[in-house]
Amino acid sequence: MKRKALLVLVAIACLAAVAFGQSGKEVQLRFLSLQVGVHPEAKWFEQTVASFNTQYKGKIRIVVDGVAGDQAAWEKLRTDAAADTMPDLLMVKADRSEFNVLAQSGRVVDLKPFIAKDAALKAKLNDAGALATYTDDNGRLLGIPYAKAYVGIYYNKDLFRKAGLSGFPTTWDGFLAASEKLKKSGVAPISLMTGENAWTSMLMLANFIGTSNAGMKWLATKPEAQDFSAAVFVDAVAKLQTLLEDYTTPDAVGAGYGVAANNFLQGQTAMIANGPWMIGSFSDPKSAPAGFEPKVGYALAPGNGVIAMENIAYGSGSKPSDKQAASFEFLKYLTRDDVYSAYLSTGGAAPGFKTDMSKVNYPRINKEFVPIAVAAKYKYTIFPNAVKPAVVDAMNQLLPELAAGRLSPAEFAGKCADISASN
């Protein structure tokens, strides 16, 4: 009898110890992130996670699962989604093909119920367009919009001056004339690339398409309903062909982003279309020569247009309710004015929600550019958002043919249509 009573007491004591331990247990969250290594935002990310861990010590701890490189990080996330081993915290990109995969997995937490209970955060998230971007077809909000990007065309003011150009052209005819002058002055006018995802070439294609009402409509069309025979697309391809044939470096064909960016940073080309994330490299001694940053200007696309893209959001893949709650705490932490202003100051991104902009110390280039971008007549998305992924994938096959004149713009458009229909 005494032994039985003792056993019962020991069992109760053990249960109490476990319960006590559980209530005091630190929740560990895995954060799959590409903002590591040499990523321009790596320092901000590391400091943010460290300060959060310090502030929430004993309650929540974030462990970073760093994967350098956009493509590698996406493949890891996609594998996690397929294997049902989602990270607790993740970056959700606005790229439709990636977003649709995450949405379809059903494994990203719907943040709407959490936001509904948090009046302060709800008041901050005032950008309906941004919220719509990260809401899936079932009305689930999969990420807190974090950054928008206005994407223009960087140009080297020194090289422009040497070519006798006083400013950036405001019409496409003026752009081609300026390119001719730059070419005559001995410098390749613009950095382009046909390798990898043909990023800078695709940005120029979007600029050629988007700077008209018909073009904005074309870029806003869903990929499944896209019309590649439209004159606005064929004309844009023709302009891109002119650039590839006559106004870029010989190694643009087959080049990846590194080659295109390096050509601009080393003064081999006078222009490059790219987003605010490139600003950091202008003053990075590992990327550009000393004194390069002051030479760089950032302009709207001729025709008064700018690419306005939702860029990233942050979301959660946690399953247990305690981890979901902890993840939401971190997502809220990211929206603090001090944390967010540091982020915006680093990369020059435009805000995805309401914040105190007086604390944001934009790089010079963005300070000059964002107001004119906001006032641009035409605002449009990037080309990959308007077509199927297979068409984007085929660009590095078709662009060399376009550059060499082996495909006419109409034939190029026809190939895009065939690929879209077949995939």
Next chain:
Amino acid sequence: MSIRGDTLRFKLTAVLPALLLFSIIYLVSIGFMLTTSVFKWDSLYIEGFVGIRNYVRMFADRVESPTFYRAVLNNLSWSSIAAFVHIPLAVLTAIILAGNCRGWKVYRVILFLPHVISITAFAVIYKQVFNPSFGLLRGLFGALGIASLRDVNWLFDPAWAWPSIIVTWVFHVGFFAVIVMADIVSIPTELYESAQIDGASAARRAVSITLPLVRNTVGTCVILDITGGLKYFEGLYLMTNGGPNYRTETLALYLFQKLQLLQNSYANAIGVALLALGLFVVLVANRAFRIGRSAY
């Protein structure tokens, strides 16, 4: 239990772990690939049975089949060059080195060096060599005054892309030369001595004695080279990604491109085609070299 029964049991026990591992890693994977190639799997999840739809697409679709046939052609081209150029060069090198020419040990090390450098590093190096703005070839042909070759974009010109890819590996003969050389030095010297006494020249001895006696090894090298070429991916992905306009496409690259687009079942159908092609070329090489039959 008889000695024969004991021996059989011992043999089975000895191979069982390897057999199990092989079955799990390879047979299960191949079975999964075959099975999913007849299902719809265009997202994260496998959906309904679609029969031979992926194979019809591969062989007859207006957009996809030209890419598939180009990839098969390139794979066959690679295999042929491996069998009729790469390995013969390796055998010739082995015969020369086995003749103990002056400095043969140094040559052997130099020839083997490319095989200790990663394919990725080589791809990056060759991209610079072939770069149309500042590459080595541009400089060389510019210095020689051959403008037509100076301005070629080697990796993205339809006429030069595939030959440029071939050049990045066909002269790397060290690995197979060392294997064949090891077999050559095991040939009894008496055979050469008696042939020499009979007045046979060095070339004659190589053709009539060396080549027949290393047949098995050369055949094995051909199979290794061909199968290595069928699965070769990294260099192609980094240098051309199958371009321009799929002219340097291979089945391994095509499969990867479709995986990137989440067309998983179609990618697996390509995998089945690659497996079939691999089996075919290995069977042909096996038959041609009569591998397994003694050379003596």
